[in-house]
Amino acid sequence: MVKAPDTLERADNSQGVRCRMVAASLSGKAVGQPVMRVDGIAKVTGRALYAGDVDLPDLLSGRCLRSPHPSARIVSINVGKAKALPGVRSVLTGADVPDTCYGRMCKDIPVLAKGVVRFVGEKVAAVAADTVEIAEAALELIDVEYAELPAVFSAEEAMRPTAPIIHPEAVEFVPGAAASIHGELSMYPPIPNVISRLRVRHGDAASALASAHKIFEHSFAVPSVHQGYIEPHTCLVAIGRDGLVDVWVANKGPHIARTHMAAAIGVQENRIRFNPVAIGGDFGGKGSLMDTLVCYYLARAAGRPVRMVMNSFEELTAGNPRHSASITLRTAVDPDARLLAIDARVIFNAGAYGGFVPVPTLHGGYGELAGAYRVPNCAIEVLRVYTNTVPCGHMRAPGAPQVTFAVESHIDMIAHALGLDPVEMRRRNAIAEGDLTPLGEKRRHLRCRETIDAGARAFGWDKPKSPGIGRGMSTYEHPPGNFGLSTVALTIGIDGRITLTLGSPDTGTGFHTIAAQLVAEHFAVSVDEVEIAQGDTLSSGFEAGASGQRLTTTIGQAIAAAADRMKQDLAALAAERLNCAPSDIGIGADGSFSAPGAMIDRRTLMGWAAERGKAPLTCQGENTPGRHSDRTSFVAHFAEVAVDRETGQVRLRRIVTAHDVGTVVNPITHQGQIEGGLIQAVGQAMSEQIVLKDGAVITAHLGDYKLPTAMDIAELETILLPGGGGTAPFSTTAIGEMSNVALPAAITNAVFDAVGVRLVELPISAEKVLEGLRAQASAA
Amino acid sequence: MVPFTYLEPASLDEALALLAEHGEDAKLIAGGTGLVNLMKQRLVRPDFVIGLRAIRALAGISEKDGLRIGALATIQSLEVSELVRRHAPLLAEACGHVATVRVRSMATLGGAMAHGDPNLDTPPALIAMDGQIVARTRRGERTIPVDRFFTGYFGTVLERDEIVTELLIPKQPAGSGTAFLKFLPATQDDYATVSVATRIALGADGTIREARVALGAAAMVPVRARMVEAALSGKASDEKTLGDAAPLVVDAIDPIADFRGSAEYKREMAVVHVRRALVEAAAKAKEAR
Amino acid sequence: MRTIKLTLNGTSVSREIEDNRLLVEFLREDMKLTGTKESCGVGVCGACTVLLDGTPISACLALAVHADGRAVTTIEGIADGDRLHPLQESFLRHGGFQCGICTPGQILAAKALLDANPHPTRAEIQHWMMGNLCRCTGYYKIIESIAAAAGAE
Numbered sequence A: 001m002v003k004a005p006d007t008l009e010r011a012d013n014s015q016g017v018r019c020r021m022v023a024a025s026l027s028g029k030a031v032g033q034p035v036m037r038v039d040g041i042a043k044v045t046g047r048a049l050y051a052g053d054v055d056l057p058d059l060l061s062g063r064c065l066r067s068p069h070p071s072a073r074i075v076s077i078n079v080g081k082a083k084a085l086p087g088v089r090s091v092l093t094g095a096d097v098p099d100t101c102y103g104r105m106c107k108d109i110p111v112l113a114k115g116v117v118r119f120v121g122e123k124v125a126a127v128a129a130d131t132v133e134i135a136e137a138a139l140e141l142i143d144v145e146y147a148e149l150p151a152v153f154s155a156e157e158a159m160r161p162t163a164p165i166i167h168p169e170a171v172e173f174v175p176g177a178a179a180s181i182h183g184e185l186s187m188y189p190p191i192p193n194v195i196s197r198l199r200v201r202h203g204d205a206a207s208a209l210a211s212a213h214k215i216f217e218h219s220f221a222v223p224s225v226h227q228g229y230i231e232p233h234t235c236l237v238a239i240g241r242d243g244l245v246d247v248w249v250a251n252k253g254p255h256i257a258r259t260h261m262a263a264a265i266g267v268q269e270n271r272i273r274f275n276p277v278a279i280g281g282d283f284g285g286k287g288s289l290m291d292t293l294v295c296y297y298l299a300r301a302a303g304r305p306v307r308m309v310m311n312s313f314e315e316l317t318a319g320n321p322r323h324s325a326s327i328t329l330r331t332a333v334d335p336d337a338r339l340l341a342i343d344a345r346v347i348f349n350a351g352a353y354g355g356f357v358p359v360p361t362l363h364g365g366y367g368e369l370a371g372a373y374r375v376p377n378c379a380i381e382v383l384r385v386y387t388n389t390v391p392c393g394h395m396r397a398p399g400a401p402q403v404t405f406a407v408e409s410h411i412d413m414i415a416h417a418l419g420l421d422p423v424e425m426r427r428r429n430a431i432a433e434g435d436l437t438p439l440g441e442k443r444r445h446l447r448c449r450e451t452i453d454a455g456a457r458a459f460g461w462d463k464p465k466s467p468g469i470g471r472g473m474s475t476y477e478h479p480p481g482n483f484g485l486s487t488v489a490l491t492i493g494i495d496g497r498i499t500l501t502l503g504s505p506d507t508g509t510g511f512h513t514i515a516a517q518l519v520a521e522h523f524a525v526s527v528d529e530v531e532i533a534q535g536d537t538l539s540s541g542f543e544a545g546a547s548g549q550r551l552t553t554t555i556g557q558a559i560a561a562a563a564d565r566m567k568q569d570l571a572a573l574a575a576e577r578l579n580c581a582p583s584d585i586g587i588g589a590d591g592s593f594s595a596p597g598a599m600i601d602r603r604t605l606m607g608w609a610a611e612r613g614k615a616p617l618t619c620q621g622e623n624t625p626g627r628h629s630d631r632t633s634f635v636a637h638f639a640e641v642a643v644d645r646e647t648g649q650v651r652l653r654r655i656v657t658a659h660d661v662g663t664v665v666n667p668i669t670h671q672g673q674i675e676g677g678l679i680q681a682v683g684q685a686m687s688e689q690i691v692l693k694d695g696a697v698i699t700a701h702l703g704d705y706k707l708p709t710a711m712d713i714a715e716l717e718t719i720l721l722p723g724g725g726g727t728a729p730f731s732t733t734a735i736g737e738m739s740n741v742a743l744p745a746a747i748t749n750a751v752f753d754a755v756g757v758r759l760v761e762l763p764i765s766a767e768k769v770l771e772g773l774r775a776q777a778s779a780a
Numbered sequence B: 001m002v003p004f005t006y007l008e009p010a011s012l013d014e015a016l017a018l019l020a021e022h023g024e025d026a027k028l029i030a031g032g033t034g035l036v037n038l039m040k041q042r043l044v045r046p047d048f049v050i051g052l053r054a055i056r057a058l059a060g061i062s063e064k065d066g067l068r069i070g071a072l073a074t075i076q077s078l079e080v081s082e083l084v085r086r087h088a089p090l091l092a093e094a095c096g097h098v099a100t101v102r103v104r105s106m107a108t109l110g111g112a113m114a115h116g117d118p119n120l121d122t123p124p125a126l127i128a129m130d131g132q133i134v135a136r137t138r139r140g141e142r143t144i145p146v147d148r149f150f151t152g153y154f155g156t157v158l159e160r161d162e163i164v165t166e167l168l169i170p171k172q173p174a175g176s177g178t179a180f181l182k183f184l185p186a187t188q189d190d191y192a193t194v195s196v197a198t199r200i201a202l203g204a205d206g207t208i209r210e211a212r213v214a215l216g217a218a219a220m221v222p223v224r225a226r227m228v229e230a231a232l233s234g235k236a237s238d239e240k241t242l243g244d245a246a247p248l249v250v251d252a253i254d255p256i257a258d259f260r261g262s263a264e265y266k267r268e269m270a271v272v273h274v275r276r277a278l279v280e281a282a283a284k285a286k287e288a289r
Numbered sequence C: 001m002r003t004i005k006l007t008l009n010g011t012s013v014s015r016e017i018e019d020n021r022l023l024v025e026f027l028r029e030d031m032k033l034t035g036t037k038e039s040c041g042v043g044v045c046g047a048c049t050v051l052l053d054g055t056p057i058s059a060c061l062a063l064a065v066h067a068d069g070r071a072v073t074t075i076e077g078i079a080d081g082d083r084l085h086p087l088q089e090s091f092l093r094h095g096g097f098q099c100g101i102c103t104p105g106q107i108l109a110a111k112a113l114l115d116a117n118p119h120p121t122r123a124e125i126q127h128w129m130m131g132n133l134c135r136c137t138g139y140y141k142i143i144e145s146i147a148a149a150a151g152a153e
């Protein structure tokens, strides 16, 4: 049952930043509590250890020379002078490293350019030296002669028959990742520069469009943006005398990265150890090895450990930002404005290399396209295309922000064209219990309309507004991920305390704290009694890492499995101690064990077991990976803007964000995900854009690439629909990729509402709005 | 970071001697926010860096027939200074718009002038207040009006061996009001798409006795819009008159297209913001009377 | 090479450094105080914020020689033994951090604010803090943490 939002508890944290919270549905000591983060003290005191903080004896600094050309043949490289510079310990070019290419799926990224460069910023040579200064001075002494080749920067142009072919060689790829996609997938189809073409369909969109009452077609463009984590890519590699390769790297999935590294350098997996470090933000950008391979070869050549830190110029020009996209949507509606069919064509510009993502194409480019709506016929074509620009990777809900900007603008445009209120248009078409998703999947707990209604009411959608003020909304659907293996180990010590060992870093989301809360809840103990140990890749079980809002679900399952086993073992011990059958043992609210007429607390029991050599106890647990959960979630955003008609400047005044949630494990970290995601979306909407000139990124530092500041946020109200229905243990779902996707369209829809200017490209710029106003005036 | 030898003279004379000695191979450093960035990017590679921070003669703010501001005064100290707020509110206001508190706490007013960057906020404010720059070499001292100080993109009239010692802001005319507008359509921490500083002094009859209009980020150098000023002299200070004069600014500017806007857009925004700044300054001037 | 003497987190320190040493390198590499972070390196993000005689500056743009004779405070220097600074407490309690990479800078910038203005308005907090970028939190909980610490002090 959905409670009317008006009856929700309201926690007013005053002065314009309001937030409504729902009390946790559980009575437990841990789940639902705003417990402080397990990594908190380390982080507020500066003691948390990030990869860049690791210090080793004889540590060298590595730096890379990068290509100034978007497409060129390397005629010659002369490193003689660089090698001769005092303090330089190793210098490498493409000729010094093996031919194997790296990639999370498509193996197309060379360690260092071999013969050709394909984007401005590609690594051409690398130096390890006693200091960063010496390494940088050495880079200046390397002479490279290039012969420029034709280059292509837009995906559309790259697909033309006359386009230069960026990867003429056959690119190897791991078929595994491709296999999980339903639909017609072709890798490297016979279209110039196309990495993958995916066609997914449900129903018969072509016929529905052919016979429709009305058809709408619009095209949209979304530029590349950077993940914007404040910690740049950093790695350290040390090769021990025994050959063990130690790695410290800002990577969100150390186990998988370890596997990729092993394959790339030809060393057995268990001779490589990725050590735990704190991660200074990920947002999807830290899943690759980035500089780790070249760092390994530098360390090997120098016989000393090497650290590499990408400076912020390198991050912005040669990181792995979000794919830019162009999207065309054709939609058929019936006379009642009901959606009959959508035909979508999505083109992602992948840049020069495809290997930064672990999949053939971005899941969000089709998986949740128009997922909030009942669309009986749907056909989607997604192309991912090489160009001579910075290679792109994953960013928070990969593909979804681009496509959702298109869908949510398109729906708004259709509503206006039909003279329908945008909220009513969405309500009328909202997916509801019993409907299939546009791609024909069955999902449950479909609270789309309820989420929209809750948000609209809190926002005051129907309230009068002054001139120059505009209001817009957008919505989005996304289920939690339940793919990839998660393994954890629970240990109960002889003092009764519980340690959870896991293999994934906390990228910042607070998931270590969530894990501690889940453990505590299983054993009815306080979170203080639970310790989180992030193991290295040799000492922890396999963990696929943070992605696709999976961790709370998959680790939750793994913890539940381990806790179940542990409880059985404990019950057996308690039964032995209390002289009864294990089935007679109960666990009390205080975590103690009881049998008829007897009781023992955990600590005493473990002490007793230890004397008999039966403690500490360790139990493993793992999840049962599937794909996505069938319990999905919805979000509805409402934005209010003021537009200055003379300058085109748009001010974002107010946001209401309504979320259909599961059990909230920790209200602070949950709200933190919402707020952080929203402001990332504000950046994408209002100011962020990787600007290219002749293929080179010219927004090359944070002075020019504009992240939102504390002055750029808006008044915010969050509505959480009372939780429930989650498929993960304790009925949780996911929140991580819910808030950052759809907001930009709510803002551009609000701009349209304010002044009638429709923006089909992000980001909003005052100049574009003013142009729109001019065009309007001259048309009138 | 490029290598260099750091020298820290204790007096202005010593600094001038060092500068004369090392000439082309030396760079002065004040707050370092401009120079260190350039050296980190290896765009500037001096053999010697001469630190000014120990020279007491370059510090301090005093008032006598206007303000004398030592070249080393930080932007932050100017924003909060009571003296500046009272005698040169336009400068305090412009300083409040410079970047962030960290940059303001490091950057100096002398550095902001000598840097020669046309996108900064303080030069137009100083121009609109008839500010002057005092500069010294071993050969002597000269005083240069700020509106004649800038010669080109990152270029100034300063000689290689010359040090900015002080900024002078004359006593502001009675009955004057000022306004500073920094147009920031993307985020709030950014260089201006265009910035405007204005001062309007009203006569006893309420007409405009004298106007000053200066802009940042509108050309290769900070510019003064003399045509606008001339058009307003002796005129009524109503919105219509101010608005009619504003478009004349386009002849004074030559904006550079970049991702903050096309040249055409910046030109239009200059007109809008000149008008808005004039209206605001006129309103304040009326209040002041 | 030259020797600089400074008060670092309340203790006097004397060190020989290269003339071109940046303050951030001096702190992180020479003094092993890695709580100060470096990100943008151009003075924008505030990850490297430290206090120089109580004023927030970018350690990535400051020469270490410019700390000679002055007092530098880093994140390692604001707790009182085991007792956290009220701002550290408040960031913990109100979730004013996530990944934590910006947090030392946020807390030091906030400390400078509260030292100068013990009861700032929310607008004053936002204006002062706009030089400390955070990609994780969206700033709401940072502002809340500072406002709460100001109320508590």
Ligand SMILES: Cc1cc2nc3c(=O)[nH]c(=O)nc-3n(C[C@H](O)[C@H](O)[C@H](O)COP(=O)(O)OP(=O)(O)OC[C@H]3O[C@@H](n4cnc5c(N)ncnc54)[C@H](O)[C@@H]3O)c2cc1C
Residues within 6 Å of the ligand: A703, B027, B028, B029, B030, B031, B032, B033, B034, B035, B036, B037, B052, B071, B097, B098, B099, B100, B103, B106, B107, B108, B109, B110, B111, B112, B113, B114, B115, B119, B120, B121, B122, B158, B162, B163, B164, B165, B190, B191, B192, C042, C043, C044
């Ligand atoms: C991230 C960032 C954002 C910024 N945003 C803004 C902004 O929004 N608005 C704005 O107005 N400014 C902004 N600035 C620019 C800043 O104002 C300048 O970098 C600063 O004013 C330079 O002053 P400084 O004391 O740091 O100079 P320094 O870096 O020390 O020196 C700059 C130049 O001036 C020379 N110099 C310095 N002092 C003297 C002197 N007394 N005599 C002769 N030559 C001298 C130096 O040799 C050098 O060539 C920003 C800077 C940064 C780093």
Ligand code: FES
Residues within 6 Å of the ligand: C037, C038, C039, C040, C041, C042, C043, C044, C045, C046, C047, C048, C049, C058, C059, C060, C061
């Ligand atoms: S690292 Fe110094 S301000 Fe960003």
Ligand code: FES
Residues within 6 Å of the ligand: A230, A280, A281, A508, C096, C097, C098, C099, C100, C101, C102, C103, C133, C134, C135, C136, C137
């Ligand atoms: S907490 Fe991650 S950047 Fe601020």
